[in-house]
């Protein structure tokens with residue numbers, strides 16, 4: 001592909017990514033993968049270059065751009081080598097018309113930037129949400145140990161006991177250690193949160209929003225398979241990944257439970273009042289993971305945030321039904337918006353006045369409301385909120 005054709009391909013991709021983000025459709029990564037699956041002629045260098053252009057445009061444009069071309073013109077405004085590709089050459093973008101507008105740049109849509117600032121984040125913290133993230137792995141203590149594992153590249157040891165950090169884009173999925181279940185890709189923040197959960201061998205633990213099992217597997221590894229773990233989720237596709245992943249990792253998961261949204265207790269009834277601990281890794285805006293999916297800023301609007309807040313309250317109330325007297329709940333979101341963190345805990349405590357918030361022992365981060373916050377700028381992790389709750 002010529003440099004101009006790469007720019008045109010990035011424009012076409014952005015024209016698919018923008019409406020998908022607005023309509024809560026497929027993530028940018030999947031759209032890019034599908035695009036190149038249908039264009040086998042593009043080599044790996046072309047793919048990487050186009051992908052970099054797409055993500056440069058997404059990171060640059062805070063407000064949702066009107067079109068892929070407007071977004072790429074915003075990149076061109078800052079980079080003469082991209083501006084030079086708008087030359088009308090075959091397969092390249094048409095020359096910029098007189099007065100043709102570039103998309104607005106910024107960290108996030110106005111309302112969202114205001115909500116982040118109201119959540120105690122300054123310009124540096126918000127900008128760090130959009131930087132490229134490194135690649136963190138967790139060595140699976142069920143099969144290996146960080147001190148002894150032999151990997152193709154040496155990683156930087158992290159604050160989590162089995163964490164190692166590699167440069168962004170390291171293809172760990174192709175390593176034998178990954179195929180054999182000796183390592184898992186997992187951000188340092190997630191690893192630290194699992195390490196801090198108030199759980200012990202012999203406990204019955206419900207991972208209520210288990211998804212594909214990132215934290216479930218980390219829990220099983222932390223407790224050496226000596227706990228009874230119930231992994232539940234409403235998403236059949238995500239939950240379907242858990243059994244094969246657990247097998248690969250040698251992790252013992254006692255029950256995998258698919259939930260019917262709104263009727264979760266039908267399937268969870270047998271565990272009501274029995275769990276020593278319930279982990280609520282709640283569905284959220286993902287504002288703490290924009291380093292990996294920066295188009296997440298374009299997905300969110302106030303109505304979607306309100307919908308997520310109601311869902312977060314709902315899953316927390318389910319957790320309260322599952323836990324035994326004196327047991328505990330941890331609430332986690334990968335978001336730095338107060339509405340998805342301290343405000344949810346305050347709302348829970350006003351609905352359940354007999355419960356109390358309790359501190360979790362995290363080695364990094366800072367207090368936020370009745371919980372704790374990890375953020376990319378200060379802690380070099382994805383952004384998280386986590387709070388501990390104790391049942392009467």
Ligand SMILES: C[S@@+](CC[C@H](N)C(=O)[O-])C[C@H]1O[C@@H](n2cnc3c(N)ncnc32)[C@H](O)[C@@H]1O
Nearest residue numbers: 208209210211213214215233234235281282283
């Ligand atoms: C942040 S993700 C979980 C990520 C997962 N714990 C991990 O570490 O890989 C949130 C999950 O909540 C699930 N969810 C949404 N509504 C739910 C509900 N009513 N009950 C249980 N899980 C729900 C979503 O399907 C999604 O998988």
